[in-house]
Amino acid sequence: MDLSDLLQSWLLALKADGRADNTLTLYRQGVEAYLSWCDSEGLPQVLDRTQVRTWTSALQDGGAEPATVAARQSAVRRYSKWLWQEDEQETDPLAGMRPPKQAEKLVNPLTEDELKRLLKVCAGKTFEDRRDEAVIRVLANSGMRPGECAALWVSDVDLLSGLVVIRKSKTGKGRVAHIGPKTCAAVDRYLRMRRAHKQADGPMLWLGTRGRGFSYAALWSMVKDRAAQAEIEGLNPHRFRHTAATRWLMAGGSEGGAVTAMGWSSRRMLDRYTSATRSQRAADEARQLNLGDL
Known part of the structure; x- marks a missing residue:
């Protein structure tokens, strides 16, 4: 073999x-x-x-x-x-083998100030500015995976209803994500400028410059570049997912709703993505409950 x-x-x-x-x-x-x-x-x-x-x-x-x-x-x-x-080997010699233990790594979500700084460095009027602001808003608003965002088609976005169809996710299951009015407006500004692009007739929502596409790797590179401009250290596209999940719960959204919106199959992933702010959320809830008011 x-x-x-x-x-x-x-x-x-x-x-x-x-x-x-x-x-x-x-x-x-x-x-x-x-x-x-x-x-x-x-x-x-x-x-x-x-x-x-x-x-x-x-x-x-x-x-x-x-x-x-x-x-x-x-x-x-x-x-x-x-x-x-597939009968290529008589047994599975690795059956039951346990994965290596790994400590839970806390990933801090982006603060409101950091999000505003990111959007500020994309406040220009060039094609890249309009695209980058739209991409960042979609990631921060919806919490979709970076790969899902990079793979979006123009036809996947319904700005009037504020819905984005994710046809294929990491799990192989599609779903619908919601984006707010400001995100829809940013995507609309980008789409209007996109009409003059050489690849405007293509299906992909996000387009690159100089005749190139806008792949997952390009999205990753863009986020790193914008983070450097905004003086934010350690930012990668996955932190937007942590940020969206945390903001959902901090705003009073339900855990079940967050799990569905993020495309997770279990509550365990929600705990993992929001673990960095667990104590803060518990303290905020305790203040609202005011159990010491006897």
Whole structure:
């Protein structure tokens, strides 16, 4: 069995199941990282429980982020399970293998001041300014995943109703997100300027400059550049999701509504994304309850 050759077949099967392109990339990178490590250590490219554990430890000792270690090991475990299900191997040697423990990483949401500073640096009248303000408002308002935002089509947006159709998410399930009046106005300003773009007839909502598209990588780069202009450290597109979830709860929104709006399948993800402000929200609620008023 050649694990490298069969990797392509696994990815094709995942794509047929509706997995997002970003997910396929992460899975491929995880398996390829393991196979490369096997080669560098002079070990056979086999799915052996002890060998995978050694590789996991090597990643941790090498300073890889806990989330990266967990994601890469998960990819190898999922690959092993698929090989067994497809009768490419008689057993799944990694069945029941536990993922590496990782401490909960607190991600602080953007403050109101930081959000305003970001929008301020996009307050110009160029094509990039109009696009970047619209993208940032959509991310902060809806809490959609950066990959979902980058993949939007013009036809996915209904500005009169304030609804955005997310046709394909990380989980493979579509949903509808809501955006407010100011976000709709920003998207409308961008769309009016978009009419003069060379690729205006194309389906993609967000367009780049100089004849290039506006991919997930381009969105990531734009956010980093705008963060530098606004003097905000450590900002990446995923923090907008943390911010949207936190603002939803702080404004009195229900937990069930937040889970649905963000496209999560369980309450656990809501807890993870809003953990940094849990104590603050509890203190605010305690003040409203005023249980000491006896």
